Amino acid sequence: MEYVSTRGEAPSLSFRNALLTGLARDGGLYVPRDWPQFSADDIRSMANLPYADLAVRVLWPFVDGEIERSAFEEIVHEAYGTFAHEAVCPLTQTGHNRFVLELFHGPTLAFKDVAMQLLARLMDHVLTERDERATIVGATSGDTGGAAIDGFGGRDRTDIFILFPHGRVSPVQQRQMTTSPHANVHALALEGNFDDCQNLVKAMFNHHAFRDSTRLSGVNSINWARIMAQIVYYFSSAISLGAPDRPVSFTVPTGNFGDVFAGYCAKRMGLPIDRLVVATNANDILARTVESGTYAMEGVVATTSPSMDIQISSNFERLLFEAGGRDAGKVRRSMNQLVQSGSFTLEEEVLSAIRGEFDADRASEDEIAGEIAQSWSQNGYLLDPHSAAAHAVARRYAESGVPMVVLATAHPAKFPDAVRAASGVTPDLPNHLSDLMERTERYEVLSPRLEMVEDHIRERSRAG
Numbered sequence: 001m002e003y004v005s006t007r008g009e010a011p012s013l014s015f016r017n018a019l020l021t022g023l024a025r026d027g028g029l030y031v032p033r034d035w036p037q038f039s040a041d042d043i044r045s046m047a048n049l050p051y052a053d054l055a056v057r058v059l060w061p062f063v064d065g066e067i068e069r070s071a072f073e074e075i076v077h078e079a080y081g082t083f084a085h086e087a088v089c090p091l092t093q094t095g096h097n098r099f100v101l102e103l104f105h106g107p108t109l110a111f112k113d114v115a116m117q118l119l120a121r122l123m124d125h126v127l128t129e130r131d132e133r134a135t136i137v138g139a140t141s142g143d144t145g146g147a148a149i150d151g152f153g154g155r156d157r158t159d160i161f162i163l164f165p166h167g168r169v170s171p172v173q174q175r176q177m178t179t180s181p182h183a184n185v186h187a188l189a190l191e192g193n194f195d196d197c198q199n200l201v202k203a204m205f206n207h208h209a210f211r212d213s214t215r216l217s218g219v220n221s222i223n224w225a226r227i228m229a230q231i232v233y234y235f236s237s238a239i240s241l242g243a244p245d246r247p248v249s250f251t252v253p254t255g256n257f258g259d260v261f262a263g264y265c266a267k268r269m270g271l272p273i274d275r276l277v278v279a280t281n282a283n284d285i286l287a288r289t290v291e292s293g294t295y296a297m298e299g300v301v302a303t304t305s306p307s308m309d310i311q312i313s314s315n316f317e318r319l320l321f322e323a324g325g326r327d328a329g330k331v332r333r334s335m336n337q338l339v340q341s342g343s344f345t346l347e348e349e350v351l352s353a354i355r356g357e358f359d360a361d362r363a364s365e366d367e368i369a370g371e372i373a374q375s376w377s378q379n380g381y382l383l384d385p386h387s388a389a390a391h392a393v394a395r396r397y398a399e400s401g402v403p404m405v406v407l408a409t410a411h412p413a414k415f416p417d418a419v420r421a422a423s424g425v426t427p428d429l430p431n432h433l434s435d436l437m438e439r440t441e442r443y444e445v446l447s448p449r450l451e452m453v454e455d456h457i458r459e460r461s462r463a464g
């Protein structure tokens with residue numbers, strides 16, 4: 001499979017090169033040249049497969065031939081062997097025709113593990129085959145960082161640098177990044193918000209001399225392989241609920257638009273998805289965009305769902321590319337306008353293509369707290385604030401006869417203060433993290449200046 005950039009000016013790449021590249025050299029994001037297709041019979045034949053076997057079936061067309069099939073199977077099985085639940089991503093029913101897809105049974109209790117456990121092993125495999133090293137950079141609003149550090153920590157071929165907004169992640173999230181015992185892990189607390197961290201990561205990729213000298217690789221959802229891995233759980237949950245013979249809708253707590261874009265990919269591949277509902281917190285740029293047709297940045301407010309406190313939603317660019325008929329010129333113009341004026345307006349046909357697939361809505365802080373409380377008192381089911389935002393929004397989009405699956409993207413124990421305040425219950429961390437708050441922290445505080453961050457990384461990277 002070949003991968004093309006959403007901005008049309010970078011060379012197309014093979015799977016292995018797209019995996020190691022992260023952001024395209026023209027500033028765009030890679031997407032597959034074609035969408036693999038699964039017929040209804042293909043999907044029927046996937047019923048009852050264990051999660052790892054299903055992942056091999058769904059993902060193989062994206063990898064096809066570039067990694068040996070037996071090695072790929074081994075990597076996938078090893079990645080999902082790290083999950084604490086036999087089903088990997090189990091479904092729980094929380095209401096009439098409403099289900100929660102639990103994506104938090106991985107090592108760091110966040111949905112990021114589903115992709116990161118696979119990505120780290122795939123990168124390691126390719127780097128070993130090529131006898132190369134890489135410098136991994138990532139920006140996080142809390143969860144990507146911990147998951148990446150768990151995936152890459154101790155791997156000899158990579159040094160990993162994670163930029164997080166100082167003081168704006170939960171204490172559990174911070175410690176998952178700052179207590180790694182591995183020398184190849186570097187946690188960097190930036191004086192700024194998540195968008196500042198993400199802008200710095202993109203600026204490092206766009207600084208080609210730095211990028212080449214440090215052999216930069218990215219693990220944010222700008223990396224296609226992150227999205228790819230997340231497609232699988234749309235298949236597993238929809239098949240459990242009757243696909244391909246019954247359509248299913250999904251509500252997805254959204255920030256960088258990676259997770260919900262993976263649902264869109266699943267639909268393009270033949271999975272009968274009815275609606276994809278984008279759920280935001282008070283940082284509702286995506287809900288406003290779908291309502292008004294204008295993507296307009298405002299300030300970020302800190303919420304109890306910090307991983308969604310985002311204004312620059314990277315993967316929306318992938319959707320613009322698809323909804324605009326893969327017109328890279330249009331994407332470039334919109335992205336340039338965003339940089340210059342902080343907003344862009346969608347053409348009528350692009351907006352109507354988006355509205356044809358997506359709904360979007362927000363949950364306020366009060367609604368999120370109310371949802372955590374209601375779910376606990378009615379069902380004895382604890383939601384974390386991100387999942388609660390989606391669960392609250394999902395109630396508004398119930399359709400008779402179509403199951404609604406709400407993606408639960410984090411374990412409530414990652415956000416104990418917000419969960420306790422809303423429900424009166426303090427969720428416990430699982431055993432493997434029970435001493436997390438006593439572990440010694442190691443991190444550097446930096447100001448969000450490109451030269452300073454680059455110098456810091458250059459001095460510590462072993463890849464150059």
Ligand SMILES: Cc1ncc(COP(=O)(O)O)c(C=O)c1O
Pocket residue numbers: 110111142143144221253254255256257258259260307308386387409410
């Ligand atoms: C717990 C949680 N929920 C939801 C999101 C939003 O996901 P995405 O950025 O893929 O839209 C994130 C961060 O990515 C997260 O960590």
Ligand SMILES: N[C@@H](CCOP(=O)(O)O)C(=O)O
Pocket residue numbers: 139140141142143144145219220221222255256258307308314
């Ligand atoms: N919410 C994310 C932000 C980064 O998103 P990514 O999916 O692009 O890595 C986080 O938790 O860090």
